[in-house]
Amino acid sequence: xxxxxxVSPPVDAATLIxxxxxxxxxxxxEPAATEKAYPGHFTxxxxxxxxxxxxxxxxxxxxxxxxxxLLLGRTQLVRDYFDYVQASQRADGNIPYAIVSADTPPDxxxxxxxxxxxPEDVFIYDSKRPGYTARKWIGxxxxxxxxxxxxxxxxxxxxxxxxxxxxxxxxxxxxxESKLASLDRAAKYLLSRxxxxxxxxxxxxxxxxxxxxxxxxxxxxxxxHVFNQCTRLNAALGRAAAATRWSAEAATLAARxxxxxxxxxxxxxxxxxERGVIDLHGLSDVxxxxxxxxxxxxxxxxxxxxxxxxEPAFWHGDMPTxxxxxPFTYQEWEFFESHEDVGFKIAVGQLYDVAAMGRVWFLEWxxxxxxxxxxxxxxxxxxxxxMGLRDGGFWHERYHPLQVARVxxxxxxxxxxxxxxxxxxxxxxxxxFADVRL
Numbered sequence: 001x002x003x004x005x006x007v008s009p010p011v012d013a014a015t016l017i018x019x020x021x022x023x024x025x026x027x028x029x030e031p032a033a034t035e036k037a038y039p040g041h042f043t044x045x046x047x048x049x050x051x052x053x054x055x056x057x058x059x060x061x062x063x064x065x066x067x068x069x070l071l072l073g074r075t076q077l078v079r080d081y082f083d084y085v086q087a088s089q090r091a092d093g094n095i096p097y098a099i100v101s102a103d104t105p106p107d108x109x110x111x112x113x114x115x116x117x118x119p120e121d122v123f124i125y126d127s128k129r130p131g132y133t134a135r136k137w138i139g140x141x142x143x144x145x146x147x148x149x150x151x152x153x154x155x156x157x158x159x160x161x162x163x164x165x166x167x168x169x170x171x172x173x174x175x176x177e178s179k180l181a182s183l184d185r186a187a188k189y190l191l192s193r194x195x196x197x198x199x200x201x202x203x204x205x206x207x208x209x210x211x212x213x214x215x216x217x218x219x220x221x222x223x224x225h226v227f228n229q230c231t232r233l234n235a236a237l238g239r240a241a242a243a244t245r246w247s248a249e250a251a252t253l254a255a256r257x258x259x260x261x262x263x264x265x266x267x268x269x270x271x272x273x274e275r276g277v278i279d280l281h282g283l284s285d286v287x288x289x290x291x292x293x294x295x296x297x298x299x300x301x302x303x304x305x306x307x308x309x310x311e312p313a314f315w316h317g318d319m320p321t322x323x324x325x326x327p328f329t330y331q332e333w334e335f336f337e338s339h340e341d342v343g344f345k346i347a348v349g350q351l352y353d354v355a356a357m358g359r360v361w362f363l364e365w366x367x368x369x370x371x372x373x374x375x376x377x378x379x380x381x382x383x384x385x386x387m388g389l390r391d392g393g394f395w396h397e398r399y400h401p402l403q404v405a406r407v408x409x410x411x412x413x414x415x416x417x418x419x420x421x422x423x424x425x426x427x428x429x430x431x432x433f434a435d436v437r438l
Contacts, residue, residue: 013382014435020385021426021438023393024419029068032416033077037101038135039127040080042069046394046414052100058085058139059097059151060206060359061417063158068420070169071427078166079175080127085159086182087125088139093189095155096121096139103136111344115142143208145336150211153193153202156186157222164229173237180233184242187230190223191249198256199271207323207353209346210334212278215271217286218363220257224250225293254295261286265303267296269324275333282325283311285360292366305371314364317407319387319399320380321361327354327401348410355398356407358417365425374432381425381433384418395419 011019028046035041037054044051044061056062062085066078088096098113100106102122106113116138126134143149163183167176193201195215204212205219227250234243260277261267267286268279287304290296296304308314313325332338335350361380368377388395395418397411426433 013378014433014437016385016389017378017381017426017433017436018438020381020388020393021422021436023388024395024422025072027393028395028414028416028419029065029072029423032065033069033074035077035080038080038084038125038132039129040077040082040084042077042081042416044416045412046416050412050415054101056084056099057097058088058095058099059154059158063162064358064362064420064424065416066162067165068423068427070165071423075170078162082162082166082179083127084125086179087123088137089159089182089185090121090139090141092192093156093185093187094141095159095186096141097151097155099137099139101135102138106138112144113140114144114343115146116140117142144342145203145208145211145340146342147340148203148211148213148336150203150208151206153190153200153219153223154205156189157205157219157226159183159186160226160229164233167233167236176233177237180237180239183233184230187226187246190226194253197260197271198253199260200253204353206357206359209336209348209350209352210330210354211336212270213334213336213339214273217257217261217267217270217284218289220253220261221286221289221293221295224254224257224295227253228293257290257295258297258300261290262300266307267304278334280331281327281329282313283307284324285321285363288321288360288363288367291370292363294370301371308367309373309376313401315380315383316356316401317399317405318383319356319407320383321364322356322401323354323360327351328403330354352398352410355400355410357398358395358421361418362421362424365421369429377425377429377432381422384422388418388422 031046033042044057066081069078088099118138122136122138124134124136143151160183163179195201199215200219200223201214202219203214205216227246230246231243263279266283267290268277269284269286270278272278287308291301311325314321316322365377394414396409396413397415399407399409402408
């Protein structure tokens with residue numbers, strides 16, 4: 001008679017969460033903090049084998065990871081990282097979404113890095129720390145999808161929000177005094193992107209394919225959030241006039257967003273320059289953002305919330321959170337190839353960013369915190385932990401929906417986004433996860 005394999009005892013939710021968060025920290029976040037290229041440097045993949053051993057990504061990826069490092073007490077690491085990114089800031093206030101070595105001319109200057117202005121944007125960074133030498137670097141502020149330019153607001157938003165998080169974590173007014181002019185310049189750059197329709201141009205805030213040409217709803221909500229943070233930061237230093245100006249800008253943009261995007265019980269996805277308001281793919285991440293950052297009015301949030309809670313497609317295949325609830329309804333005219341020839345072939349599909357991604361889950365769980373929806377927050381954390389633990393304690397960048405009840409991962413194993421946002425969710429909401437006892 002064959003032996004029966006022992007049955008593992010069931011794992012309660014708190015234990016599973018503890019295992020998942022521990023794996024995220026020990027297997028991704030800590031190994032990524034190499035400080036190899038400069039003090040404060042970390043890779044966005046656990047072992048740095050994708051996206052460059054020395055490269056920096058000051059857009060969403062590094063902001064999310066830096067916020068997790070703050071919660072882990074790595075204050076000096078984040079302080080040093082912020083100094084490096086500040087050195088890359090352009091005269092117009094913009095921040096590059098990618099920074100690479102310029103000791104020699106960068107690779108791919110005619111393809112993925114064609115948005116780099118080489119050598120005009122080369123800068124020298126000297127940390128003045130023992131063991132580090134001054135080096136040349138260059139950032140990219142313009143996308144290889146040049147006419148649409150997705151990610152156009154991403155890095156400047158991320159920079160201001162990290163500055164706001166650092167001040168919240170440390171309360172260091174001397175630091176804020178030294179950085180506020182730079183933070184305000186980044187916010188003024190975002191304000192300069194306001195179009196005649198009153199919305200901020202930026203295409204896909206964190207999506208490239210499809211790029212949400214040209215006024216993405218997520219971008220509008222994030223920029224409102226930035227302006228509100230500038231209000232808070234200026235007020236903290238007694239700069240009442242500046243605080244009042246940023247508060248007015250936030251209110252103006254939020255009102256315009258509501259006027260254009262509200263559809264009666266949800267917000268539309270984006271505004272196309274020829275086709276107008278686009279609302280073709282069910283419920284989208286724009287709705288999470290509008291609630292998370294108080295851009296929706298209380299009445300709108302109350303009307304919207306039951307629809308969001310009742311939509312199972314956001315967790316397709318048990319992985320939070322998909323960008324849209326109807327991912328198989330995109331039209332060919334939404335693809336960037338319908339708008340321009342970028343001059344080279346890309347290795348991934350035109351719907352590469354129609355997927356579950358940590359950046360979308362981040363908006364969802366923030367919205368849940370705002371609404372006091374702690375049960376769903378915990379459920380989403382459990383599902384994210386389960387996915388990573390099934391893969392040895394690692395996560396990938398994207399989890400694409402299949403036309404069955406499963407997802408298929410793409411992107412590097414050990415990518416830092418889900419681990420960082422998992423850490424943020426649990427460590428940043430200690431009352432909700434008091435039983436986890438990390």
